[in-house]
Amino acid sequence: MMISVLIVEDDPMVAELNRLYTEKIDGFHVIKIVNNGRDAIDFLSNHSVHLVLLDVFMPHMQGLAVLKKIKSSFSDVNVIMITANRASLDIKTALNHGVIDYIVKPFTFERFQSTLLAFSQRYKILHSEEELTQSALDKIISIDIPKLQSQHPKGINEQTLLTIKKLIKDFTHTFTVAEIADISGLSRISLKKYLDYLENQGELESELLYSTMGRPAKLYKISN
Structure with missing residues (x-):
């Protein structure tokens, strides 16, 4: 089943970008x-729509007013806010009125895609005629819990960090950047940045090994 999408956006360039992004994702169709x-409410009154991508600042009827009207008159319609509005009170209002997500412009395709794929999974589960298992319910609940953005500093990639953690978790002895580089395929410069970050987070400890020649080598080990 295709998920029908109504885009409500007064900037033609942004509206077209939203359309292109939406239709790049399997299972979605911009209707x-x-x-x-005002035109959004008129359209919803006469057409079946599963999902609305809704801006806040628009003529004739502001986005939050549209959201409230949708939730009072078209309860089966889901809404994702896509807006430059960062006002905490407006965000709170949108969340209290049941938006699926609140995406701040400008945004990446990856951020947009993750929300739509999560919504698609949730929609399919909820519209299944089978009884829901606990695992299926857990998926729905996890989709609805807001995902915290990565708190890592610039230059620290979450996936790379997880990969390095997996590589070092079974080390019972000290190790050097060179040892991890040999098994990971990552550059020594990049690895040192990640290992030093893990040390700063308290997950690793280090010591310097001095030799009679050259610079001292830094040895890392898993913190106790």
Whole structure:
């Protein structure tokens, strides 16, 4: 089943970008683009729509007013806010009125895609005619829990960090950057940055090994 999407956005370039992003994802189809809230409500009154991508600042009817109207009159319609509005009170209002997500412009395709794929999974589970198992319910609940953005500093990639953690978790002895580089395929410069980051986080300890020649070598070990 295709998920029908209504885009409500008064900036033509942003609206087209939202359409392109949406239709790059399997299972989604943009049924209509409108540039104001009043036309959005009129369209929803006469067409079946599963998901609305909704801006906040628009003519004729602001996005939060549209959201409230959707939730009062079209309870089966899901809404994702896509806006430059960062006001905490407005974000709180949107969340209290049941938006699936609140995406701040500008955003990446990856961020947009993750939300739509999560929504697709949730939608399929909830519209299944089978009884839901606990694992299926857990998937729905995990989709609804807001995902915290990575708190790592610039230059620290979450996936790379997880890979390095897996490589070193079974080390019972000290190790050097060179040893991990040999088994990971990552550069020594990049690895040192990640190992030093893990040390700063308290997950690793280090000591310097001095020799009669050259610079001292830094030895790492898993913190106790």
